[in-house]
Amino acid sequence: MEFNKDFKSFLVTGASGSFGKAFISNLLKSHENLKRLIVFSRDELKQWEMQQIWSPEKYPMMRYFLGDIRDKDRVNRAMEDVDCVIHAAALKQVPAAEYNPMEFIKTNIYGANNIIEACLTHNVKKVVALSTDKAAAPINLYGATKLCSDKLFISANNIKGHRDLDFSVVRYGNVMGSRGSVIPLFLKQAKEGYITLTDPKMTRFNIVLDEGVKMVLWALKNSLGGEIFVPKIPSYKITDVIKAIAPKINPEIKGVRPGEKIHEEMITISDGVSTVDRGDYFAIVPNQEKYTEKCKKLSIPCNMVPHDFFYRSDLNSDFLSVEEIRELIKKHVDKNFECIS
Secondary structure (H helix, E strand, O other): OOOOOOOOEEEEEOOOOHHHHHHHHHHHHHOOOOOEEEEEEOOHHHHHHHHHHOOOOOOOOEEEEEOOOOOHHHHHHHOOOOOEEEEOOOOOOHHHHHHOHHHHHHHHHHHHHHHHHHHHHOOOOEEEEEOOHHHOOOOOHHHHHHHHHHHHHHHHHHOOOOOOOEEEEEOOOOEOOOOOOHHHHHHHHHHOOOOEEOOOOOEEEOEOHHHHHHHHHHHHHHOOOOOEEEEOOOEEEHHHHHHHHOOOOOOEEOOOOOOOOOOOEEEOHHHHOOEEEOOOEEEEOOOHHHHHHHHHHOOOOOEEOOOOOOEEHHHOOOEOOHHHHHHHHHHHOOOOOOOOO
């Protein structure tokens, strides 16, 4: 991935999480002109563990900032002389959001606004914020807070004035094998001889961590500002995941949990009228016609989508087979995985 040579200083919020560590690993390997890479997160233990891998002595460009995105002053201090910001910090657990709504609002909404204001103050050049499928037609508080966050970042392009600064968002669903995802749970349950399932009709999009990192790097290079990027990725049936892990186990049906969708949606039919096709990714944009005209002037491949376009996991044209799911689990979740037959 080629980088703008002027972009030499990066700040990653939530940098001690799974995505942050994968992104940092990639950036250190691929960016030859990296001057500073700031790890901004709340967890001192995780930062200490990161320093065992990327010590400031061996990697003099690394900076470890303890801080919370709720703390405006700390965010401002960390943002000095930063060229690019990757915003990955968030509270994410759906049940916890329903029980602690204001905590999610303080982090996911007020925290996002603190990032935006600091970027405007310190003349940052590029900002990419991570979103979630749950922000599309949200039915739980977590999704609603991330939708608000998305709107804040996209709207920030309207108040940047003459600054050479672009804000964009990347939206993707559950990362295979990530904390809280269903596959590690199924693997654990299967070893104990059972698997619980909320609804046998359920489908999900599938993305692996490396693809999420690649998407953010692509957005850093190719965003024009104002986009919510959505990847073109395969879907799977939850029942096929169970077949891939333990085909002889009959799952216990528990019913859909509060705030859970049967099918994953990343572009609603309402957003379809504002969506364009940019090759490997869709982009939800403020104005479809103006955006495509801008792309044309810049010789950037960009096509309109049908007026009634939407993107949902059960109606995807690309579904993973049981065998493909097995291979992905072994590669990205558990290298020692063996099907329980």
